[in-house]
Amino acid sequence: MSGSSTYRALTLAGGLYAAARHAPDKVAARCGAATLTYAQLSERTRRVANAAHHGLRLEPGQHVALLAPNCLEYLEIVAGLAEAGLAVVTANPHLTPAEFAEICADAEVRAVFVHPSLVENARASGLSADVRVITLGAGYANWRDTASAATLELRVEETTPFCISYTSGTTGRPKGVLLSHRSRALTFLAMAQEYGCYGVTDRSLCLAPLYHGAGFAFAFAPVFLGGEVTILPQFDPEQTLRALLESDATNTFMVPTHFNAIFALPEAVRARYRFPRLRTLISNAAPLAQASKERIIEYFGDGLLYECYGSTEGGIVSNLRPPDQRHKLQCVGQPFPCTEIAILDDQGREVGADQPGEVYSRSPYLFNGYWRQPEATAESMRDGWFSAGDLGRVDAEGYLYIEGRKKDMILSGGVNVYPREIEELLQSHPSVAEAAVVGVKDDYWGEAVIACVVARTDQQPDAAALEGWCRARLASFKRPKRIEFVPALPRNPSGKILKRVLRDQFEAR
Numbered sequence: 001m002s003g004s005s006t007y008r009a010l011t012l013a014g015g016l017y018a019a020a021r022h023a024p025d026k027v028a029a030r031c032g033a034a035t036l037t038y039a040q041l042s043e044r045t046r047r048v049a050n051a052a053h054h055g056l057r058l059e060p061g062q063h064v065a066l067l068a069p070n071c072l073e074y075l076e077i078v079a080g081l082a083e084a085g086l087a088v089v090t091a092n093p094h095l096t097p098a099e100f101a102e103i104c105a106d107a108e109v110r111a112v113f114v115h116p117s118l119v120e121n122a123r124a125s126g127l128s129a130d131v132r133v134i135t136l137g138a139g140y141a142n143w144r145d146t147a148s149a150a151t152l153e154l155r156v157e158e159t160t161p162f163c164i165s166y167t168s169g170t171t172g173r174p175k176g177v178l179l180s181h182r183s184r185a186l187t188f189l190a191m192a193q194e195y196g197c198y199g200v201t202d203r204s205l206c207l208a209p210l211y212h213g214a215g216f217a218f219a220f221a222p223v224f225l226g227g228e229v230t231i232l233p234q235f236d237p238e239q240t241l242r243a244l245l246e247s248d249a250t251n252t253f254m255v256p257t258h259f260n261a262i263f264a265l266p267e268a269v270r271a272r273y274r275f276p277r278l279r280t281l282i283s284n285a286a287p288l289a290q291a292s293k294e295r296i297i298e299y300f301g302d303g304l305l306y307e308c309y310g311s312t313e314g315g316i317v318s319n320l321r322p323p324d325q326r327h328k329l330q331c332v333g334q335p336f337p338c339t340e341i342a343i344l345d346d347q348g349r350e351v352g353a354d355q356p357g358e359v360y361s362r363s364p365y366l367f368n369g370y371w372r373q374p375e376a377t378a379e380s381m382r383d384g385w386f387s388a389g390d391l392g393r394v395d396a397e398g399y400l401y402i403e404g405r406k407k408d409m410i411l412s413g414g415v416n417v418y419p420r421e422i423e424e425l426l427q428s429h430p431s432v433a434e435a436a437v438v439g440v441k442d443d444y445w446g447e448a449v450i451a452c453v454v455a456r457t458d459q460q461p462d463a464a465a466l467e468g469w470c471r472a473r474l475a476s477f478k479r480p481k482r483i484e485f486v487p488a489l490p491r492n493p494s495g496k497i498l499k500r501v502l503r504d505q506f507e508a509r
Contacts, residue, residue, distance in 0.1 A: 009155075009156060009157060009181065010158040010181055010182050010185035010186065011082065011083065011156055011158060011162075011181045011185065012078070012079050012082045012083075012162050012181050012184060012185065012220070012224070013042075013045050013079045013080070013082065013083050014185065014224075015185065015188065015223070015224035015225060015226070016028075016038070016041060016042055016045060016079060016223055016224060017042055017045075018226075019038050019200075019223065019224075019225070019226035020038035020039055020041070020042035023038055023200070023226065024037065024038055024039035024042075025037050025038075025039065026038050026226075026228070028040075028041045028223045028228060028229070029041060029072060029075060029223060029228070029229050029230075029231060030072075030228070030229070030230045030231065030247070031070070031071060031072040031230070031231040031232075031233065034072050036072060036075075036076075038223075038226075041075065041223065043149045044076040044144060045076050045079045045080040046080070046083070046148075046149050046150065046151060046152065047080070047144045047145060047147045047148065047149050048076055048077060048079075048080025048081060048083075048084075048144055048147070049081070049083035049084040049152040049154075050084075050147040050148045050149075050150070050152050051080075051143055051144055051146070051147035052064070052081055052086060052111075053084045053152055054147065054148070055143065055146075055147055056110070056111055056132055058084060058110055058111065059085075060084065060085025060086070060160070061085060061086075061087075061160075062086055062087075062108075062110050063086065063087050063088075063089060063108055063109045063110065063164060064081055064086050064087075064089065064109055064110060064111040064113065065088070065089040065091050065100075065104055065107065065109045065112045065113070066078065066088050066089065066091065066112075066113045066114075066211075067091045067093060067095075067100065067112060067113070067114045067115065067118050067121070067122055068093060068113070068114065068115035068136060068210075068211075069093050069115060069117070069118075069209070069233060069234065070206070070209060070210050070231050070232060070233050070234065071115065071136070071231070071233065072231065073136055074210045074219075074231075075219070075220060075223065076144075077113055078090065078162070078163065078216070078220075082156070082162035082163070082181065083152055083154075084152060084154065084156075085154060085156045085160060087161040087162060087163060087164050087178070088162065088163050089103060089104070089107045089109060089163075089164045089166065090163055090164075090165055090210070090211040090212075090216065091103060091166070091211060092166075092209075092212075093115070093118055093211065095121075096121075097121050097122075097124035097125040097126070098125070100121065100122070100125045101125035101126055101127065102174075103166050103174065103176075104125065104127060104131070106176060106371070106372070107164055107176055107371060109131060110130075110131060110132070111131060111132040111133070111134065112131060112133050112134070113134050113136065113140070114133060114134070114135055114136065115135075115136050116135055116137050119135055156181070157181075158180065158181045158185070159180050159181070159182055160180060160181060161178040161179060161180055161368055162180065162181050162184070163178075163179045163184075163213075164176040164178060164179075164371055165177045165179060165211075165212075165213045165312050167312065175370040175371070175373055175376055176370060176371030176372070176373075177213070177312045177313050177367050177370060177371075178368035178369055178370070178371055179213070179312070179367055179368070180367075180368055182364070183315060183364065183365045183366065183367065183368075184217060184220075184365075185224070186338070186364045186365060187217060187221075187315050187316060187365050188217070188220070188221040188224045189225075190316070190336060190337040190338060190365075191217075191218075191221050191316075192221075192225055193337055194306075194319055194336065194337060195251065195280050195282065195306060196279075196280070197250050197251035197279055197280040198221050198222060198225045198227055198251075199226070199227060200225070200226040200227060201250075202227040202228070202250045202251060203222075203227065203228045203229075203230065203248055203249050203251075203277075204218070204219070204222040204227060204228070204229045204230070204250070204251050204252065204253075205229075205230050205232070205240075205243055205244055205247055205249040205251075205252040206231045206232065206253070207232040207235050207240050207243075207252065207253075207254065207258065208235075208253055208254070208255060208258075210231070212285075213312035214253070214284050214285055214310075214312075215253075218253035218282065219231060230243060230247040235258060235261070237258070237262045237264070237265050238269055240258070241262065241265075241269075241270065241272075241273040242273065244273070244275050244278060245273050245274075245275060248277050249275070249277065249278060250277050250278060250279050250280065251278070251280035251281070251282070252278075252280075252282070253282045253283075253284065254281065254282070254283055255283065255284065255285040255286060255495040256283060256285070256286050256287070256289070256292060256495065257491065257495040258495075259283070259288070259292055259295075259296055260292070260434060263292075263295055263299075264433070264457055275300065275301075278300065278301075278304060279304065280304060280306065281296065281300055281304045281305045281306065282306045282307075282308060283296075283305065283306070283307045283308070284307070284308045284310065284316075285495050285496060286495055286496050286497065287330075287332075287423075288307050289423070289424055289428075289434075290329050290330055290424055290427075291424075291427045292427070293305060293307070293325055293326075297325060297326075302322070303322045303323075305322055305325055306319055306320065306321060306322065306333075307319070307320045307325075307332055307333065308332070308333070308336070309332035309333070309400065309402060310336070311388040313366065313367040313380065313386060313388060314361050314366060314367070314386050315336075315363060315365030315366065315367075316339075316365065317335070317336055317339055317341065317359075317361045317363075317400075318333045318334060318335055318336055318341065318400045319332075319333045319334065319336050320332055320333030321333065324399070330401060330420070330424050331399050331400065331401050332400050332401065332402055333399060333400060334398055334399055334400070335398070335400075336363070336365075338364055338365075339361055339362070339363035339365070340361065340362050340363065341359065341360070341361050341394060341400055342359075342360045342361070343355065343357040343358070343359060343360070343392060343393060343394055344357050344358050344360055344382065344385075344387075346358075348382055351393075353393075353394060353395055353396040354393050354395055354396070355393060356391060356392070356393050356403055356416075356418075357391070357392070357393070358389070358390070358391060358392075358406060359388070359390045359391065359392040359400070359402070360382060360385035360386060360387045361385065361386055361387075362385045362386065366386050367386075389405055389406045389407060390402055390403075390405055390406065391403040391404055391405070391406050391409060391418065402420065403418040403420055403421070404418050404419045404420045405499075408438070408439075408499055409439075410437075410438070410439030410449055411439070411446055411447055412439065412442075412446060412447050412448065412449055412477060413445050413446065413477055415477050417439070417449055417478050419436075419438065419439075419499075421474075421478065422435075422437045422449065422451065422470070422474065422478055422480065423437050423451075425469070425470065425473055425474060426453060426466065426469075426470070429465075429466060429469050430456075430459065431456055431459035431460070431461065431462065431466075432453055432454070432455065432456065432459075432466070433454045433455060433456045433457075434453070434454040434489055435451055435452065435453045435454070436451070436452045436489050436497050436499060437449060437450070437451050437452075437480065438450055438452070438499050438502045438506070439503070440503060440506040440507055441507055442481075445481070448482070449478065449479065449480045449481055450480060450481060450482050450483075450484070450502075450506055451466075451480035451482070451483045451484070452484050452485075452486050452489060452502055453483060453484070453485050453486070454485070454486060454487070454488060454489060455485055461485040463483045463485070466483050467479075467480075467483060489502075490502065
């Protein structure tokens with residue numbers, strides 16, 4: 001109970017402060033040649049909190065924005081501002097000035113922290129004159145270091161949002177997802193249990209963007225739990241392999257796009273790197289094709305790969321462990337600790353084993369709702385259960401399979417077609433690197449199944465061969481009516497394929 005004398009709120013910085021007390025001189029985070037010990041990171045976090053509250057006169061419940069690529073300051077800014085009761089809009093650094101301005105206006109931000117490389121973008125966004133802009137570098141360091149290093153005497157409840165993560169807007173206007181201290185602190189503790197690689201002797205490599213919900217979670221969990229994290233400023237496939245080796249990493253998190261880029265490297269390049277300390281590989285953000293899993297296991301080794309399914313709003317929902325990777329095909333595993341999963345039909349009734357429906361979950365990791373969009377929040381919930389709009393099924397052993405997005409399901413000739421089944425089949429062909437399947441309006445079929453394929457760099461595209469591959473393995477109503485080779489699939493900065501863009505391109509023809 002919050003009124004109990006023994007109660008201590010779960011806050012983002014709480015684990016960091018505890019680790020600093022036990023091992024102040026231990027390195028907490030690295031980025032390039034720069035490092036921060038736990039004592040330094042803890043002190044900086046407190047100074048940021050004091051500078052925001054006393055210097056900027058910001059009050060708990062107000063919002064600020066952070067516009068920056070991956071950098072060492074990211075951790076202290078988010079944690080420090082959160083200690084002051086502020087919610088940080090972790091903005092995508094690739095936003096146009098107009099997009100950034102829209103998000104800042106929607107969130108009613110009172111201050112913006114901006115990386116030097118993005119100052120012009122921030123200026124071009126036309127921020128209100130009363131929004132304070134602080135540029136990372138000497139000015140920011142002076143602002144931070146002139147503030148007190150004492151603990152800010154301010155009560156922050158664990159249910160308070162520490163972050164507003166805006167959705168990518170692939171299906172409409174971006175929504176601000178309110179994430180609480182409690183939801184992420186509990187997530188970190190569950191990650192330590194589930195993945196077994198976030199102890200004080202572990203080293204994590206962070207290469208995903210920190211502005212993204214999963215990218216930040218997998219970067220902050222190590223310092224919350226007393227480990228060490230190396231942050232890469234940006235992703236490069238060979239640099240990532242080199243960093244895995246040189247940092248002596250025991251774990252890392254990647255999205256399928258990262259793995260695809262690594263396997264696009266010449267085999268001779270990949271052969272230079274082996275990772276004796278690596279124990280855990282975690283994939284998330286988009287479905288990992290079975291063919292990709294086989295390549296990952298072959299290169300990195302057996303017993304390492306985990307695939308988790310979730311969303312910014314729902315947190316980690318399920319997790320497929322290494323022993324299941326080769327016999328639970330196209331599966332995303334069993335429920336994450338303290339998580340319940342239900343598959344519901346359109347009337348909200350739970351369906352039986354192996355019956356398709358909409359995937360709902362409930363757990364302590366759920367978001368607080370969408371900022372200023374109560375209708376959207378209500379639409380995503382059903383009696384305390386959250387849905388990200390995915391379709392799936394649960395087998396008799398409790399394993400979850402994602403069939404695709406509810407809005408991506410294709411109705412062709414009056415029959416439901418699930419794109420992921422066709423995508424998995426196409427990606428199992430040796431000449432295919434990636435595939436995306438969409439439904440395009442068609443006078444005869446209602447929606448025609450269209451496949452967009454990226455060929456492997458060492459293979460010659462052959463539509464006829466792929467059509468034969470599908471004909472031998474798919475029912476006629478599932479077969480693509482057309483297969484088109486494309487140089488790359490359109491993606492948002494989180495790595496998710498923009499199927500809406502593909503549909504629009506085909507329908508515009």
